[in-house]
Amino acid sequence: MSGTTGERSFADIITRLEIFCDERTGKPSLDLPKIFGIHLFLSGVACFGFGAFHVTGLYGPGIWVSDPYGLTGKVQPVNPSWGVEGFDPFVPGGIASHHIAAGTLGILAGLFHLSVRPPQRLYKGLRMGNIETVLSSSIAAVFFANCIGFGTNETVPFLIELTDQRARINPTTSGSGVSTLEKKNLGRIIQIIGPVLDVAFPPGKMPNIYNALVVKGRDTVGQPINVTCEVQQLLGNNRVRAVAMSATEGLMRGMEVIDTGAPLSVPVGGATLGRIFNVLGEPVDNLGPVDTRTTFPIHRSAPAFIQLDTKLSIFETGIKVVDLLAPYRRGGKIGLFGGAGVGKTVLIMELINNIANCYGNTV
Numbered sequence: 001m002s003g004t005t006g007e008r009s010f011a012d013i014i015t016r017l018e019i020f021c022d023e024r025t026g027k028p029s030l031d032l033p034k035i036f037g038i039h040l041f042l043s044g045v046a047c048f049g050f051g052a053f054h055v056t057g058l059y060g061p062g063i064w065v066s067d068p069y070g071l072t073g074k075v076q077p078v079n080p081s082w083g084v085e086g087f088d089p090f091v092p093g094g095i096a097s098h099h100i101a102a103g104t105l106g107i108l109a110g111l112f113h114l115s116v117r118p119p120q121r122l123y124k125g126l127r128m129g130n131i132e133t134v135l136s137s138s139i140a141a142v143f144f145a146n147c148i149g150f151g152t153n154e155t156v157p158f159l160i161e162l163t164d165q166r167a168r169i170n171p172t173t174s175g176s177g178v179s180t181l182e183k184k185n186l187g188r189i190i191q192i193i194g195p196v197l198d199v200a201f202p203p204g205k206m207p208n209i210y211n212a213l214v215v216k217g218r219d220t221v222g223q224p225i226n227v228t229c230e231v232q233q234l235l236g237n238n239r240v241r242a243v244a245m246s247a248t249e250g251l252m253r254g255m256e257v258i259d260t261g262a263p264l265s266v267p268v269g270g271a272t273l274g275r276i277f278n279v280l281g282e283p284v285d286n287l288g289p290v291d292t293r294t295t296f297p298i299h300r301s302a303p304a305f306i307q308l309d310t311k312l313s314i315f316e317t318g319i320k321v322v323d324l325l326a327p328y329r330r331g332g333k334i335g336l337f338g339g340a341g342v343g344k345t346v347l348i349m350e351l352i353n354n355i356a357n358c359y360g361n362t363v
Contacts, residue, residue, distance in 0.1 A: 033123065037113025044106020051099025056080065065092050074234060185259040187240075189215070192251055195244045197229055199257045203238055207231050207259040210299045213242050214258045219250030227251065228280055230264060245279050265295035318354035319347070 054060035057077025064075050080086070080100060081093030088094065185205040191198035199213065207213065213229040229242035245264075266281030271292040276285040283290055315330040316323055328334050336344045 033113050033117070037110045039110075040106055040113065041110025044103045044108075044110055046103070047099050047106055048103025051080070051096045051103060055096040055099065063092065063095060074236075185261070187213075187257040187259065189251060189253050189255045189257060190239065192248060192253065195248055197242045197244060197248070197251070197257075198235065198239055199229075199242060200237075200239050201259070205259075206234065206238060207240060207261070209234065210263045210297075212260045212262065212264045214260060215251060215255055216258065217255050223250065225250050225255075228264070229257075263297040263299050265297050267292050267294065268296045269294050317351050318358065319350055322347075 052058065055063050055078055061075050062077035065078065078092045078096050080097035081091050082097050085091050086094040086097045185201055185207065187199040187201040187207075189197055190200050197213075197215075201207065209231055211231045213231060215225060215227040215229065217225050219225055227248060228245045230245065231240050231242045233241040235241055264280060266277060267290045269292040271290050275283055275287065275290060278284050281295070309331065313330045314323070315328040317328060322328070336347065338344050
């Protein structure tokens with residue numbers, strides 16, 4: 001009953017507007033293919049406009065782009081990605097290109113149904129014989145436009161990170177990086193809340209997310225201060241929020257902060273095996289400096305699939321009951337679950353001892 005009433009109401013509107021006329025009789029008629037074309041054309045225009053103007057920032061603010069962990073981010077324009085990378089759910093440019101492509105397809109299909117009579121097979125295939133099917137089919141175009149843009153993303157509100165943050169960071173060689181800090185961007189501490197620092201920088205010289213900041217100076221009693229922080233959030237108004245990697249006692253508002261222009265890096269290579277480091281990559285085992293100049297940033301992209309070893313092999317722990325009943329896969333992960341006093345720590349200590357005796361290094 002409700003469907004019949006809705007159809008009559010819609011038919012009354014079409015009759016009053018006199019949009020469609022029968023070529024044979026000259027009387028207003030309900031042309032379902034053209035109704036389908038109108039809705040498809042309008043939805044295509046909306047989809048195209050969202051991708052070409054709103055997402056790109058041409059006549060809109062852009063979209064929300066967050067960091068890989070969904071902790072920080074901001075609304076910003078995004079350029080379309082027309083290559084293969086546009087199908088990567090972690091490339092925000094695919095949102096713009098997908099909506100532009102889907103909108104263009106909807107506009108062309110809508111103009112086709114408005115200007116050309118559909119063939120009999122297409123008419124029957126799309127079931128254009130009743131108003132309910134026509135309206136639902138045209139609405140489906142809107143869902144198609146949304147799904148093609150957002151369907152590949154697991155978390156819709158956080159539309160993934162920028163492509164420059166997805167770029168692979170190659171290993172670097174550590175040199176006189178500390179001596180060149182004075183040439184970097186300088187900021188000032190404006191707020192200290194425990195280990196969290198808010199730092200203001202000059203306009204146009206904002207540090208990137210995960211950049212390392214260094215605070216150097218002296219406290220009230222003249223003791224030197226050297227605190228390293230990591231940028232975690234862009235607050236706006238040329239301010240950033242960073243987390244200190246060590247105690248913040250002695251820091252004061254107004255102290256100078258140096259942007260290193262790069263993330264925290266730690267030494268890598270054979271010389272690091274068997275050594276103990278803190279979070280900054282500094283040795284704390286009283287064995288002197290590390291004999292290596294190669295460093296890696298602590299925030300890196302995962303290795304490419306072609307760089308991984310796909311061969312399955314067992315990691316021999318030297319613990320017979322483990323190697324026999326529950327062998328560990330080399331390159332994989334393992335977890336130990338159990339109550340108190342069942343031997344988890346003993347098993348781990350025995351594993352460390354066997355690895356140290358076999359390979360000469362500890363884990």
